[in-house]
Amino acid sequence: HQGNAAPASRYRFDELAWGNDETHHVADGYDAQVLLRWGDPITADAPEFDVMNQTAAAQLKQFGYNNDYVGFVPLNDDGTRGLLCVNHEYTNEEVMFPGLGRQDRAGFSGMTPELIDIEMAAHGGSVVEIAKDASGVWQVVRDGKMNRRISPLDTAMTIDGPAAGHARLQTNDDPTGTKVIGTLNNxxxxxxxxxxxxxxxxxxxxxxxTDNLDADGKPVIDPTSREAASQKRYGVPGMWYAWGQKYDRFNIDKEPHAPNKFGWVVEVDPMDPTSTPIKHTALGRFRHEGAETTVSSDGRLVIYMGDDNRFDYQYKYVSGGKVSGDRAANSKLLSDGTLYVARFEEDGTVLWLPLIHGAGPLTAENGFNDQGDVMIDTRIAADLLGATPMDRPEDAQPRGDGTAYIMLTNNTKRGEDDLNAANPRAKSSFGHIIEIKEQGGNHAATMGTWSILVKCGDPSLAEVGAQWNPDTSENGWFGSPDNCAIDADGRLWVSTDQGGSWAKTGKSDGLYAVETEGDARGTSKLFFRCPVGGEMCGPYFTDDGETLFVAVQHPGTDGTKNLAGFERNSTFEDPATRWPDFDPAMPPRPAVVVITKQGGGKIAV
Ligand code: FEO
Ligand code: CA
Ligand code: CA
Ligand code: CA
Structure with a gap:
């Protein structure tokens, strides 16, 4: 054993001390190198980033904003070259553009048509080739043949599955209901x-x-519209961004069906830069947090997916056919299968309830004329089936042995009389993690058992009601689990997003190693932490376990108040940090960080 890890721990590194400051930190013995920042050129002909003179055209050839999911496709047998696939979830215009500050959502004063296009171009995703150089350091391959940007501004996509062509997906731009421009909030x-x-x-x-507002400036939904119940259940229109002032496809007064083209899972083939991404409606429509896959013991594709909203649900998708060596046939597995929603029974059983038109309450009397309606209004269907309302299901990660880990990030709105066994805390600020064991170790099973792995928050404060293995140190406990990964050795890693409530813990967001097995089950150790105001996304391990990618999202923005002299509401001119450049001419930049062990070898083994 290395370092001071307890003998039972399978995570062999010296735990990092908790804290919160302007930069990132990793455990001793590791290198954490900034690999890709917002604005970095990712094509051979891309202009260098010029933050004071940014354009949408430049942004479409540069790495986008708010890196969240990170995936990796190896391009050679030893995994020293590959494609990084990165989601760009959203934008923080207050630290992206000079002079704007936090926008007034009613008016968006200062947002120009060009700034709207830059924001749109900074959303979506990036495929970027990376390779290890002669000294073993990962570098961006700027002229990589597969490098591409995907955005809500200009990337054409197709729609397939049960809702493809549905009347409720038809718009003036697309009378077929099978096409859409772009993806967003990935x-x-x-x-x-x-x-x-x-x-x-x-x-x-x-x-x-919408321009249809009441006296308080709140959107008015037309109660006679076919979309009224759906818009209400999904929170449309949110009016967070001004895009609908420029583009009809983001204005429900002009295009009431347009929101039905979003809220899906999009499949991209990173190996073909000319491929058209596909929105797979068989996987349901909700606020999809993630889509982590596995193959069941009987050979089918299974995808665990959370709907990140207070009192919303945990889902999984099981393909009808089996995964094979035929790539084209495999992609059809995302078009034909069954979507299930979870009911967590009080006795520790989890039941997976199928969302099938005509079965049970999913009939025309309840507004479901066909399977397309069931997929478009997945949430309403799941309400009728009696799914268990959860504390914001974020990422969910299956492991090959029939186990899955569900991150419930927090739910401060849960009252004492809404408690259930799987969501046992009122006003939960810090969330918890559920472990599911599917029946027979088969991820395709329609039932299993569940248990709570940890209840998050400070274990030294009785009123928090946390539950950790007592071997967890003051550095190791955390709040608000969000993303997670299983490494090549089957071990769980959890990253956090405390949002504006980080001041309740005083800790920055970070990446933690959470033991699931043996006597050490329920211990957690801090491995990496973010600069102030940043959220920890990724994480992703390469298959050899020697490289770990993490993504620092929105550094300098989240609730940066009260501690360490930082003040709330960063602006471009006065950010809480200028990570990772620390250049007075540069705002903070979201960035992907690559972590390797000094001297080589697997992470934490
Ligand atoms: Fe985008 Fe649920 O975090
Ligand atoms: Ca998340
Ligand atoms: Ca989150
Ligand atoms: Ca965030």
Whole structure:
């Protein structure tokens, strides 16, 4: 054993001390190198980043904003060259553009048509070739043949599955209901066993606009519209961004069906830079956090997916057919299968309830005329089936042995009378993690058992009600689990997003090693932490376990108040940190960081 890890721990590194400051930190003995920052050129003909003179055209050839999911497709046998696939979830215009500050959502004063296009171009995703140089350091291959940007501004996509062509997907731009421009709010995601990239569309509702407002400036939904119940359940229109002032496809007064084209999981083939991404409606429509895949013991594709909203649900998708060596046939597995929603029974059983038109309450009397309606209004269907309302299901990670880990990030709105066994804390600020064991170790099973792995928060404060293995140190406990990964040795790693509530813990967001097995089950150790105001995304391990990618999202923005002299509401001119450049002429930049062990070898083994 190395370092001071307890003998039972399978995570062999010296735990990092907790804290919160302007930069990132990794455990001793590791290198954490900034690999790709917002604005870095990713094509041979891309202009260098010029933050004071940014354009949409330049942004479409540069790495986007708010890197979230990170995946990797090896391009050679020893895994020293490959494609990084990165989601760009959203934008923080207050630290991207000079002079704007936090925008007034009612008016968006200062947002120009060009700034709107830059924001749109900074959303979506990037495919970037990277390779280890002669000294073993990862570098961007700027002229990589597969490098591409995907954005909500200009990337054409197709729609397939049960809702493709549905009347409720038809718009003036697309009378066929089978096409859409772009993807947005791509949060976590997944890689399929055959190397395609799944981008989950999360808070799509925030991008829709209406001019139909009440006296308080709140959107009015037309109660006679076919879309009224759906818009209400999904929170459309959110009016977080001004895009609908420029583009009809983000304005529900002009295009009431447009929001039905978002909230899906998008499949991208990173090996073909000319490929058209596909929105797979068989995987349901909700605020998709992620889409992590596995193959069941009977050979089928299974995808675990959370709907990140207070009191919303945990889902999984099981393909009808089996995964094979035929890449084209495999992609059809995302078009034909069954979507299930979870009911967590009080006795520790989990039941997976199928969302099938005509079965149970999913009939025309309840507004479901066909399977397309069930997929478009997945949430309403799941309500009728009696799914268990959860504390914001974020990422969910299956392991090959029939186990899955579900990150429940927090739910401060849960009252004492809404408690259930799987969501046992009122006003939960810090969340918890559930472990599912599917029946027979088969991820395709329609039932299993569940248990709580940890209840997060400070274990030294009785009122928090945390539950950790007592061997967890003051550095190791955390709040608000968000993303997670299983490494090549089957071990769980969890990253956090405390949002504006980080001041309750005083800790920066970070990456933690959480033991699931043996006497050490429920211990956690801090491995990496973010600069102030940043959220920890990724993480992703290469198959050899020797490289770990993490993504620092929105450094300098989240609730940067009260501690360490930082003040709330960073601006471009006065950010809480200028990570990672620390250049007075540069704002903070979201960036992907690559972590390797000094001297080589697997991470934490
Ligand atoms: Fe985009 Fe649920 O985090
Ligand atoms: Ca997330
Ligand atoms: Ca989150
Ligand atoms: Ca965030």
């Amino acid at each position: 949060c976590a995601g997944g890689m399929t066993p055959w190397g395609t990239w799944l981008m989950a569309e999360e808070n799509f509702h925030g991008y829709y606009w």
